[in-house]
Amino acid sequence: MTAPIAYSTPASREELKFPEVKLGDVGNKVKRVQEWLCLNDCPVNIDKAWGPATNRALNRFANVVGLPFNDALTLELWDKLTAPMRLALLGPVQPDVKSVPTSDLMRDIGLIHFNCKVKEIGGNNRGPWVRLYMDGREGTQWAWCAGFVSFLMRQACYFKGIETPIPHSISASGMIRDAKAKGRYIEGRDLTNLMPVTIFALKGGTTGYKHVGLAISPKDGSVNTIEGNTNGGGSADGDGIYRRTRAIMSSDYIYLN
Helix, strand or coil, X not given: CCCCCCXXXXXXXXXXXXXXXXXXXXXXXXXXXXXXXXXXXXXXXXXXXXXXXXXXXXXXXXXXXXXXXXXXXXXXXXXXXXXXXXXXXXXXXXXXXXHCCHHHHHHHHHHHHHHCCCECCCCCCCCHHXXXXXXXXXXXCCCCHHHHHHHHHHHHHHHXXXXXXXXXXXXXXXXXXXXXXXXXXXCHHHCCCCCCEEEEEEECCCCCEEEEEEEEEEECCEEXXXXXXXXXXXXXXXXXXXXXXXXXXXXXXXXXC
């Protein structure tokens, strides 16, 4: 039986839908299997064709997780391949999640996503995680940092049974615009006492802001972060979810509680 999903969107349902495929098949269903093989350290070419290499990689994965394999994808194998996304959708285990501040819950959920080793696969801004955060979109033009933060916000508010503090957005500038409209925006230079968890918006780019993420634990002029579509160097167009440290004054902020 497929594992239960606590938080569900059209994109998550599409990503986790069982693709009934086998050796010799071609098409997008095979591509999805190949993506998840790569994400599970069984890398293959993502060419939409289930040939000998994909077959051998899936056989290897089946051996690792202790499941039988007979040249076809089973529901049990698919659940194991996609287990990280299923875990991320379940969210944190809290005794009374409704009493947890939205910002703290977003932080806790963000750490779960980080621990699921979220990465792009198949090219720039591509793969199942990107499509999850971007409501099915992927490709070079779809920078997904805001989609990731918005997804955490929607997921946290779903568990709490409340409306999101700002509308869902997949652009950094859009999030700032909405925060200003809701009275939740503050310039970095105006900060006197930054709250424990906020959304940071890194200045730059053609629209004024080029990157967003969660800012946590401000101290001594810096914040720790959880951010998507970055890398170890802090790029605004990276390859996964990372935990970093940034200077407070380099960004503006959105308050969540």
